[in-house]
Amino acid sequence: MAGLRMTVGVLAVLGALLDRPDTELYGLEIVRASGLEPGTIYPILQRLRGAGWVSDRWEDPEPARAEGRPPRRYYRLTAEGRAHAVHALQHGRDRSGLGRLLAPPHLPAAPSTEAGPA
Amino acid sequence: MSGHGALATGDSNNPGGSGLRGRHATARSRLGPARGPRSLRWVRSLLPGEEGTAWWAEVTSCLAETPDPGQRRQYMHSYYRSVPQLLWTSWTAQIHREAPALAGVKYSSIKRKGTDMAFASPEDKFGIKLQSEPGPKTIDQSYSVLLGIVVIVLGIIGFILTGFTNYTEMTDHSIFGLFRTNGFHNTVYIILGLLWLLGAFALTSAGNQGMNIAVGGALLIVAVLGFLGYWSLLSIPPGVNGDNILDLAVAVASLIVGGGLLSAGSRRSA
Numbered sequence: 296m297a298g299l300r301m302t303v304g305v306l307a308v309l310g311a312l313l314d315r316p317d318t319e320l321y322g323l324e325i326v327r328a329s330g331l332e333p334g335t336i337y338p339i340l341q342r343l344r345g346a347g348w349v350s351d352r353w354e355d356p357e358p359a360r361a362e363g364r365p366p367r368r369y370y371r372l373t374a375e376g377r378a379h380a381v382h383a384l385q386h387g388r389d390r391s392g393l394g395r396l397l398a399p400p401h402l403p404a405a406p407s408t409e410a411g412p413a
Numbered sequence: 414m415s416g417h418g419a420l421a422t423g424d425s426n427n428p429g430g431s432g433l434r435g436r437h438a439t440a441r442s443r444l445g446p447a448r449g450p451r452s453l454r455w456v457r458s459l460l461p462g463e464e465g466t467a468w469w470a471e472v473t474s475c476l477a478e479t480p481d482p483g484q485r486r487q488y489m490h491s492y493y494r495s496v497p498q499l500l501w502t503s504w505t506a507q508i509h510r511e512a513p514a515l516a517g518v519k520y521s522s523i524k525r526k527g528t529d530m531a532f533a534s535p536e537d538k539f540g541i542k543l544q545s546e547p548g549p550k551t552i553d554q555s556y557s558v559l560l561g562i563v564v565i566v567l568g569i570i571g572f573i574l575t576g577f578t579n580y581t582e583m584t585d586h587s588i589f590g591l592f593r594t595n596g597f598h599n600t601v602y603i604i605l606g607l608l609w610l611l612g613a614f615a616l617t618s619a620g621n622q623g624m625n626i627a628v629g630g631a632l633l634i635v636a637v638l639g640f641l642g643y644w645s646l647l648s649i650p651p652g653v654n655g656d657n658i659l660d661l662a663v664a665v666a667s668l669i670v671g672g673g674l675l676s677a678g679s680r681r682s683a
Contacts, residue, residue, distance in 0.1 A: 322475045326488075333475045333488050334495030337468065338502040345506045353470075365474040368467070 299346045301383050307331055308339045309380040312349065312372045319352065319369035340370055348376030450476050453492055459500060461507040468499070540620015551618040553625060556670045560663065561609030567592070568602030575599060591655035598649070622671045629667030636660035 299305065311328035312320060325340070326333050343349040352369045359366040372380055450472055457465040472492060479485045536543045571594040574586040580596035587593045594602075605628065612624040638644065639660055642651025649656045 332491030334491030338498045341502045365477050368471050
């Protein structure tokens with residue numbers, strides 16, 4: 296898995312991104328959706344980007360300036376990342392009871408069908 | 414929101430402005446969401462390459478869009494707390510990008526970590542040689558063969574000198590005039606030698622390295638105790654003498670071989 300450790304934080308961020316897979320989310324939206332703090336999610340997003348699970352894009356500065364705020368950085372799951380995320384949320388959470396206890400409640404419930412690795 | 418926003422751009426255009434901390438509390442609360450997270454700026458310079466700029470832009474953006482001062486303070490703290498993690502992630506990512514081999518990406522050990530040990534064979538688990546071809550192959554195995562033979566020969570010569578009488582007494586016998594010994598000491602030599610030969614022939618390279626670390630570590634303790642003079646029972650006098658130097662030399666050599674320094678070198682050059 297590209298050496299990516301499925302910590303509770305990583306799973307929460309993946310869950311937040313997977314909740315709305317077709318929309319790009321910026322930092323604060325992921326913060327709100329995952330229930331984690333911005334300082335926590337940034338290194339997680341760094342690692343997800345490094346593994347190629349997540350792509351990022353900077354907002355155009357012009358509309359942002361019109362709204363009077365700095366440009367946002369948008370993240371979304373790549374196709375590869377989405378497959379990995381679905382798998383990780385099914386299996387990663389089951390590995391330790393701790394993860395299940397600590398994972399934010401919004402996370403999609405793991406489907407009962409076991410789509411195990413080949 | 415738009416009012417805050419206008420001030421936000423104003424402030425982000427002037428990020429290096431004078432520190433208003435505490436002194437102009439009213440001005441600060443009026444500036445609201447845009448009060449630049451200036452106390453975090455130094456982190457930017459610690460990050461590699463573009464990462465610093467990107468991180469800083471994200472921090473500014475996130476804090477500028479958090480109107481509630483309490484919330485913003487909490488977010489600032491979270492950025493503070495994340496600095497060690499941030500540095501670690503940024504720099505390891507950088508190193509992985511620039512020198513994958515250096516960062517260990519190419520090593521097979523990474524793959525090992527993914528294997529489920531419950532299904533691993535005794536060979537993978539304990540290094541007991543089952544499927545691998547017999548005989549010493551690697552540098553550390555050859556080292557074990559060599560050392561095993563030398564030590565067993567020492568033990569046999571020792572027994573020829575001391576015989577089997579006065580087994581644990583202090584004797585005046587010494588092998589080659591260097592290594593003082595008695596019957597018990599000779600037995601230790603032979604057992605150690607057998608251990609090394611066993612490691613060379615019955616264990617995998619990894620298992621043999623582990624054994625060398627264990628034996629080397631034990632011999633290191635033995636050498637230190639010897640220098641302190643605790644082995645009079647084995648007829649080894651305290652201080653610098655042949656036996657203790659031999660113990661120390663073998664301990665260091667075994668730790669080097671066991672630590673995989675030599676075989677790592679050969680693997681890299683091969």
